[in-house]
Amino acid sequence: MFKEKGILFDVTLCIGCGSCYEACKEVNKLPQTNNDFLKDHLSDNTFTVVEQYGELYARKLCMHCNDPACASVCLVGAITKSPTGAVVYDAEKCIGCRYCMQACPHKIPRYEWGTTHPRVRKCNLCDERVKTGKLPGCVDACPTEAALFGDMDQIIEIAKQRLKENPDKYYQHIYGLEEAGGSHVLVISPVPFEQLGFGSNLPLEPMPEFTMRAMEKIPSVVVGGGAFLSAMYWLTKRKNQIAKEEKKQTNGN
């Protein structure tokens, strides 16, 4: 069986060279957006960035959630989970409601505001490359193995091992393992993650659960509501009828 893949990003190994940034631009045929990659930010032409926090560097990209909020809210199913684990987008289906951008807990999707035929833009974990057995562009380009690509169970194991073997070196948490129900991009770092601009206080359950709790009540609202309204229609009609007849009778007497 094809195993779902993911990226493990180790902040301690990242030297801030920007190879991943350049490779991403090249693979996705994106134009240059900033002379200094460290000052760039995610946009419709930039799917991954390297941010500097003192001596540390943190990469930002789509987290490829296990149960993605963006895919669950898309009314036409333009965003789906690929068998590789990547969260992919089909512009042909998209109607452009931008609910995915509103819903994403990691604030990742970007929009082509400048065009009259805009697409939602974000990292797709190089889904096509991965399907043909290649590495994602960014991982392929990383000179220090700060980004590892592999089967999810394997990279989780590696992350746990690194945390366990070097308790002084790492902040004891794997970001992305549980955040928003877990994702296919995992991050380990020497400092707490909010210091690196990662969203803190994210719910630990999948985001679609929040909606499902309300949505699953719909069938009972429809059936119960329909029955209630029909019953009320019949009852109040009957009540009025009886009242009318009684009135008639009193008048007759």
Add this chain to the structure above:
Amino acid sequence: MKASEILKPTFWKVVSVIIVTMGLFSTYFRFSRGLGATTNLHDTVPWGLWIGFDFLGVGLAAAGFTIAATVHIFHIHKFEPLVRPAILTAFLGYSVVVCLLVVDLGRPENFWHPLVMWNIHSVMFEITWCLICYTTVLMLEFAPVVLEKFNFKAPIKILKMISIPIVIAGVLFSTLHQSSFGSLYLIVPGKLHPLWYSSLLPVHFYISCIAAGLSMIIFESFLIARSFTKEDGFYNTGLQMDVLSGAAFAVLIALIAGFLLKIYDFVENGKLIYLTIFSTETYLFDLEIILGTILPIYVLSFRKFREDKKWLYIISIFVISGLILNRLNVSITGLAASSGVNYFPSFDEISITMMLVVLALFAFRLIAKYFPLFVNEESEDPVNGRVQINHNY
């Protein structure tokens, strides 16, 4: 009306023509230049005035289903005179909403995709279908008014036969999508300010739309009574006081229910602490609650105020403002802090919205003039004398 009369410029006519002209230009720019060039939307503020306006448009149009249910399901015939204005308000409100939704879509040419591409887990999918179905229901509910005018008997007969299932379907569709507009935000617990975020959002939305929808009808009927006179050739001269105070009582009950639910929500989820933090959000929340809930509850709980035309008019404006504030707070201001960007709608966003509102008001006025809308037993047809109108819708 003679052509010279139609062309006679009055203040409101001139303003309306200016607004519509500007709106048409803005619409042209929006489609020829794209969203980025014409709106202040942004990657972190993907939804703005248009979506916010959809929220309040749908909320204020809620009387369409509450009044229909009151009269046709619960057989409280006292409110029959409200049915037609309520359904027309709802239909025009929803028309504005649908137009704005299409304007807001990044790929409007794909607007039909939800019909064939389904994701039943999406709240947006459910809302889209409910909007389509309910707008159809509203059309069927209002059709007899038009058909009567032109004396088409056969279609009216068919519509009468299926009228009750239609009303029931309308109530169910409304219940679903009115609450689902709140459900849209269930998935952003980290983004929406806790003053508004709640797992009870759909229930809050549902209850508040009932109060505001009815207030809208009260407000409208006074407006109509003031501006549409018999001398102008209108049939309609407003509504009877006891009907309006009855509606006001229903508003009071809905407001109290909504307020109690808010209190429960705040106590249960430990959110009271946020009320003590001084921030823009807290001020806006206080304004929304005091203006739109507490004050109206206080005033409406006195019978003498409920039966006073002037007070009803003022309070209905308060309740409507409360809902407008609430919906804009949920859809725009409540999210501002997490987006890190200050959003204010662009000229084109405002002008397209205003154009659609003006067009809807114009349509309402036109229909109120030529179709029996605010009929009651005493109303008279200026041409044929006394009219007998069936209140089957």
